[in-house]
Amino acid sequence: MQGRSTLLDMWIASSLAGSLPAIGPAGTILGTASDPCGAVVPKARVTVRNRETNATRDVETNDDGDYTVSLLPPGRYPVSAEKTGFRRSVYSDGNLDVDRAARVDFSLRIGALNEEITVTHAPPLIQTDTSTLGQAIDPRQMRELPLNERNFLSFALLVPGKALSVNRFGNKPPRQFQLGFRCAF
Numbered sequence: 305m306q307g308r309s310t311l312l313d314m315w316i317a318s319s320l321a322g323s324l325p326a327i328g329p330a331g332t333i334l335g336t337a338s339d340p341c342g343a344v345v346p347k348a349r350v351t352v353r354n355r356e357t358n359a360t361r362d363v364e365t366n367d368d369g370d371y372t373v374s375l376l377p378p379g380r381y382p383v384s385a386e387k388t389g390f391r392r393s394v395y396s397d398g399n400l401d402v403d404r405a406a407r408v409d410f411s412l413r414i415g416a417l418n419e420e421i422t423v424t425h426a427p428p429l430i431q432t433d434t435s436t437l438g439q440a441i442d443p444r445q446m447r448e449l450p451l452n453e454r455n456f457l458s459f460a461l462l463v464p465g466k467a468l469s470v471n472r473f474g475n476k477p478p479r480q481f482q483l484g485f486r487c488a489f
Contacts, residue, residue, distance in 0.1 A: 345410075346368070348410075349364055387412060392418075
């Protein structure tokens with residue numbers, strides 16, 4: 305009976321593993337919705353749409369007017385916010401990189417929902433929501449920048465604050481790597 309139970313458990317686990325979505329490098333869009341006086345707007349509906357796939361995610365702002373949409377794949381995202389009594393506000397050109405948090409704040413203007421305000425300015429370059437330091441390298445930079453010794457890890461040196469460390473191999477990896485285990489019995 306024990307063997308049959310284990311076999312059933314393994315079959316259930318393998319069938320569930322195939323149906324789970326693959327989660328890879330993702331980003332987050334977050335922000336705050338406020339009115340023209342600076343007061344927060346709770347329960348506003350925020351819609352994030354992936355421009356490439358046309359997939360949308362809807363969230364509501366909390367009681368503090370904040371919203372967070374996480375686990376988004378990298379890409380271009382128009383973001384809109386709306387609430388009854390306010391004009392619909394659209395941020396039309398958001399770009400989300402791998403493992404980044406993009407802040408999109410809305411200032412909702414009083415008016416009818418069928419009126420729309422479109423914002424086309426770029427988000428601030430300073431990340432105030434996270435203390436991580438990173439940089440996304442676009443395909444054009446990959447093609448045009450010189451690549452020392454054809455090592456893709458050389459791109460890491462382009463990130464501000466990154467320095468090359470000197471090791472006993474003169475900054476070159478050893479030609480042979482050995483993988484071994486030592487065990488004392």
